[in-house]
Amino acid sequence: MLYPSQLSIHAATKRFGDRIVLDRVDLAARPGERIGVIGDNGSGKSTLLRLMSGELPPDAGDVTVAAAGGIGALGQVLELPDDATVIDAIDACSIELRTLERAMHEAEHGLARLDGAALDAALADYAALADRFEARDGYGAPARLDAALEVLGVAGIERARSWSSLSGGERSRIALAATLASNPELLLLDEPSNDLDDAAWQWLVDRLRTHHGTVVAVTHDRAFLQALTDVIWEVDGASVTRYGDGYAGYLIAKASERERRRLAYETWKAELARSRELATVNATRLDAIPRKLDKAGMGAGAFRARGRDHGAMARIRNAKERVSRLLDAPVAPPPKPLSFSPSLGRATPAAQREAPEGRATDAPRAPDAPLLTLHGVRVAGASVDDLQLAAGDRLLVTGPNGIGKTSLLRVIAGEQPADAGTVTATARIGHLRQHSGIAPTRRSLLEAYAAGLREHVETAEERLMSLGLFHARDLAVPVAGLSYGQRRRLELALLVSESHELLLLDEPTNHLSPDLVEDLERALEGFPGAVVLVSHDRLMRQRFRGGRLDLTG
Numbered sequence: 001m002l003y004p005s006q007l008s009i010h011a012a013t014k015r016f017g018d019r020i021v022l023d024r025v026d027l028a029a030r031p032g033e034r035i036g037v038i039g040d041n042g043s044g045k046s047t048l049l050r051l052m053s054g055e056l057p058p059d060a061g062d063v064t065v066a067a068a069g070g071i072g073a074l075g076q077v078l079e080l081p082d083d084a085t086v087i088d089a090i091d092a093c094s095i096e097l098r099t100l101e102r103a104m105h106e107a108e109h110g111l112a113r114l115d116g117a118a119l120d121a122a123l124a125d126y127a128a129l130a131d132r133f134e135a136r137d138g139y140g141a142p143a144r145l146d147a148a149l150e151v152l153g154v155a156g157i158e159r160a161r162s163w164s165s166l167s168g169g170e171r172s173r174i175a176l177a178a179t180l181a182s183n184p185e186l187l188l189l190d191e192p193s194n195d196l197d198d199a200a201w202q203w204l205v206d207r208l209r210t211h212h213g214t215v216v217a218v219t220h221d222r223a224f225l226q227a228l229t230d231v232i233w234e235v236d237g238a239s240v241t242r243y244g245d246g247y248a249g250y251l252i253a254k255a256s257e258r259e260r261r262r263l264a265y266e267t268w269k270a271e272l273a274r275s276r277e278l279a280t281v282n283a284t285r286l287d288a289i290p291r292k293l294d295k296a297g298m299g300a301g302a303f304r305a306r307g308r309d310h311g312a313m314a315r316i317r318n319a320k321e322r323v324s325r326l327l328d329a330p331v332a333p334p335p336k337p338l339s340f341s342p343s344l345g346r347a348t349p350a351a352q353r354e355a356p357e358g359r360a361t362d363a364p365r366a367p368d369a370p371l372l373t374l375h376g377v378r379v380a381g382a383s384v385d386d387l388q389l390a391a392g393d394r395l396l397v398t399g400p401n402g403i404g405k406t407s408l409l410r411v412i413a414g415e416q417p418a419d420a421g422t423v424t425a426t427a428r429i430g431h432l433r434q435h436s437g438i439a440p441t442r443r444s445l446l447e448a449y450a451a452g453l454r455e456h457v458e459t460a461e462e463r464l465m466s467l468g469l470f471h472a473r474d475l476a477v478p479v480a481g482l483s484y485g486q487r488r489r490l491e492l493a494l495l496v497s498e499s500h501e502l503l504l505l506d507e508p509t510n511h512l513s514p515d516l517v518e519d520l521e522r523a524l525e526g527f528p529g530a531v532v533l534v535s536h537d538r539l540m541r542q543r544f545r546g547g548r549l550d551l552t553g
Contacts (some may be wrong), residue, residue, distance in 0.1 A: 006031045006214055007052060007186065012061035014047055021047050023238040024061065029214055029231075036225045036247065037218040039235035041511045042483020045218045048235060049073065049188045052216065069136055069185025069213060070096040076190045078175045080163050086174060087159040090145065093175050094182035097138055104129045136183045148177035151203045152196070169195035176204070185213035193221045201538070222247065222514045223538035234513075237471065247514070254515050261334040268331035272323065279319035282312045335468020338516075338523040340430070341499045370424075371502045371530045372412065377421035379411050380404030382551035384421070389530040391501070394546025397534045403551045405534045406434055409504045412532065430500035434507045434534075436487045440480035445470065445490060448479050452494045469493050469516070485511040492520070501529040509537040 007029040014022045021044040029035060037045050050056040051063050053073035065071065078089055091098050107126040114122050133139075149155040152173040163171065172195050179187070187208070193201055205227045208215050216233075219225060225232070225247040232243040232250040243250040374387040382404035389395060397405050410416045412423055413431045438448065450460035464470065469489045479487065488511040495503075503524075509517045521540065524531060535541060 006066055007216075008062075008064045009051070010062045010064075012051060012058040012063055014044070014051060014056065014058055020238050022051070022058075022235075022240070025240050027233065027240055027242065029216065031214055032212075033214055033231055034208065034229050035214070035216045035231045035233055036229035037216060037233045037235065038220070038225070038250075038514050040483060040489070040513050041485030043235045043485070044238065045235050046076065046190055048233075048240065049075075049190055049216065049218055053188050065186065067184070067186040067213070068132075070182070071186045071188065072096075072179045072182055072184035073188040074175055074179045074190055074192060076172070076194075078171060082164060084163040085159065086157060086161050086163060086166070089163050089171070089174060090159070090178040093178035094141070096184065097133075097136060097141060097182040100129060100133050100136075101138060104133055138183075141181050141183065144183065145177060145181035148181055149174065152177050152200050173200075180207060187211060187213065187215045187217075189215065189217040189219075191219055191221075192217055193219060193224045198538075220509070220511070220514065221538065222509075222517060222540075223542065225250075225514060226539065234515075236513075251515070251518065258334060261332075265331045265333050268326065272326045275319045275322040275326065279316050279323065282315040282319065333466070336466050338467065338496060338519040340496050340503065340523055340527040340529075371426045372532070373422075373424040374412075375422050377408070377411065377423060378419040379416075380407040380419075382408055384408070384549065384551075387549065389502070389532070391529055393530045394544070395530075395532045395549055396541065396544050396546060397532060397549045397551065399551030405551060406506055408551070409506050409532065409534060412502075413504055426501045428499060428501040429504060430495050430498065430502070431504040432491060432495055432506060432508050434510065436484060436491060438479060438487045438490060440478075440482075440487075442478050442480060444476050444478055445482060445486070446475040448490060449493060449497075453497055463497060464493060467493055467496065485513075488512060489516070496523065503527065503529060503531045505531065506534045507536065508533070509535060509540060 009025055009027040012022060012025045013020065037048060039045050047056065051058055052065060053071060078092065080089060080092065107122065107129060111119065111122055154170055154173045157170065176192055193204060196204060205224065208228055229246045232247060234241045234243065243253045370388040370390050372389040374384045377384040380403065382399065397408065399405055411418045412425055413429055446457055446461055446464065449464050450457045453460060465472065469492065508520060
C-alpha cells in the first residue's frame with residue numbers, strides 16, 4: 001500500500017552567492033521510513049535538512065512537510081546566546097513541545113474568566129491542544145529526557161550551568177537527548193552518532209528503530225547506516241539520488257553503476273576500433289582496384305575509369321562518419337580501483353630517531369628487515385615498550401582520547417621527537433593525518449596535485465582523473481574554495497599516487513563518503529606493506545584483521 005508523502009521536495013534549488021548547492025532536487029519520503037543522507041562534506045547535506053525543517057527557504061521549487069506530530073531538528077551545532085544555560089538549550093531543542101505546553105497552560109488559566117458559548121469554544125480549543133500534547137506523550141517527556149541524559153553520560157551536568165562552558169561533545173549529547181525526548185513525528189538529525197561510546201550508540205540505534213515516525217539522518221557512520229536505514233539519499237554535484245534497500249542496497253547499486261560505466265566504455269572503445277578498422281580495410285581494398293580497367297569490345301589499350309560511387313568508397317565514408325560521431329561524444333573511462341602503490345622488494349634507507357638526548361642516524365635496511373621497530377617509546381600519555389612490524393602486518397592503535405595516538409603516529413613519521421626511546425622506520429612512509437595538512441591557497445586542485453607529485457600539470461591531470469576521486473569540473477577550483485571533504489580526497493589522491501612501504505592512517509574515514517571509504521578498505525586489503533591505523537569508524541574496527549595496540553598510559 002502506498003501512503004501519501006509526509007515529506008516531499010519538488011524542483012528545489014538552493015544557492016549561496018554564486019554557488020548552487022542543490023539544483024532542482026526532487027525527493028519524497030514515506031511515513032515511517034529511516035533515511036540516511038550521505039555525501040562528501042560541503043556537498044549540501046546539512047542544507048537539505050535545513051530546507052526540510054523550514055529553517056531555510058528554497059530559492060526555487062517547493063518543500064512540503066506534513067507532520068501533525070511535529071518536527072524535531074538536530075543540527076551539528078546549537079547556537080545560543082552567551083548567557084544561555086543547559087535548560088535553555090534543552091528548551092530550544094524541544095521548542096514545539098514547550099510551545100504547546102505553554103499554550104495549554106494559558107488556555108487553562110483563561111477558562112475561569114469565561115462562560116457560555118465563549119467557554120464552550122475555549123474548552124474545545126483546550127481539548128485540541130491537550131490531544132496534540134498527549135499524542136506526543138508530552139507528560140512523559142521529563143522522564144524520557146532524564147533517561148536519555150543518563151544513557152548519554154551527561155545526566156550529572158547541572159541544568160543551570162552555562163552552555164558555553166560545556167565541551168562540544170557534551171553539548172551535542174544534551175541536544176540529542178532533548179530532541180529525542182520531545183518525541184516529534186519527523187526527526188531530522190545531523191550526525192547524531194558523533195561523540196557516542198558503544199553503549200550510547202547502540203541505545204540511539206534502538207531508539208530510532210522503534211520511533212513512531214520518520215527519521216532523516218545525515219551521517220558518515222557506516223555502521224549506523226547499516227543498522228538503521230531503509231533508504232539512502234546521496235548528495236553529489238548539487239543533486240540527490242535515492243537508493244532503496246538500505247546501506248546494503250546502496251553498495252550493490254553503486255557497484256552496478258560502476259559496472260555499467262565499464263561496459264559503456266568498453267562498448268564505445270570497441271565500436272571506435274571497429275569503425276577505424278572498417279575505414280582502413282576498405283581504403284586498402286580501394287587502393288587495390290586499378291584506376292582504369294579494360295573496356296570490353298573496344299580493342300587493346302582501351303580503358304574505362306573506376307567509378308567514384310564504388311562500394312568501398314561508400315563504406316569508407318560511413319566508417320569515417322561513425323568515427324567522427326564517436327569522438328564527438330566520448331565515453332569517459334571508469335575510474336581504476338583505488339590502490340596503494342607499494343615499494344617493496346629492495347632495501348631502502350631507514351631513519352633511527354631517538355630521545356632528545358639521542359642522535360639521529362641513517363642506516364641501510366636489509367630487504368627482509370622490519371619496516372618499523374619501536375623500543376621504550378614514550379610520547380604524550382602513551383608508552384610502547386617493544387613493537388615490530390613487517391610487510392603485510394596490520395596494527396590498530398586504540399585508547400582514550402588524548403592518550404597520544406596521533407602523537408605516536410607523528411613520532412613514527414618523524415614529524416616530532418619521542419619523549420623517550422627509539423623509533424626505527426623505513427624512509428618510505430605515507431601519512432594521512434587526522435586534520436588536513438593542505439593549506440587553502442589560490443592554486444587550483446590540479447596544480448596542487450601536480451606540485452605534490454612534482455609532475456607537469458598535463459601528466460598529472462590524466463593520473464588524477466583515473467582515480468575517480470574528483471569530477472572534471474573540480475580541477476580548476478582553487479584549493480581555498482574546496483570543501484574540507486574535497487581537501488581530504490586530495491590528500492588521499494596524493495597518498496595513493498606515491499610509493500610507500502608503511503602507511504600511517506589517522507582517522508582515514510573522516511569527511512569521506514561511505515562509498516569512498518569502502519573503496520579505501522578494499523585498497524588497504526591489497527596493500528603489501530605495513531599499516532598502522534587509528535580509527536573511531538565502527539565498521540572499520542569491526543572488519544579489522546590484525547594486531548591491536550591499546551594505549552592505556
